Amino acid sequence: MAKRHIGSSFDAFLEEEGLFEEVTAIAVKRFIAHQLAAKMAEENLSKAEMARRMETSRSALDRLLDPDNSSVTLQTLQSAAQALGGRLKVELDFDNAA
Secondary structure (H helix, E strand, C coil): CCCCCCCCCHHHHHHHCCCHHHHHHHHHHHHHHHHHHHHHHHCCCCHHHHHHHHCCCHHHHHHHHCCCCCCCCHHHHHHHHHHCCCCCCCCCCCCCCC
8 A cells, every 4th residue: 555645744635635625614614513503502592593593494504504514605604693692704814825
């Protein structure tokens, strides 16, 4: 078995395999879904009430909370943050870009 990746970083491996952006997007979506679910649990907030606060459907909320569904709009994230008393902050980092 070839040992071409020994000593390289995991990020370098993902970039070499052409997977870095996809894996990063999935990880970010899972983290966001986890944060939202945790905050809802902390506030004892049902999905029905959360959807009502977001002025969306329960199925749209289910998609947002699905860690494997990476499709999400900034508007949906903004609505969720606002419904939980928070605010959405988005950051672009060009210093660490390849």
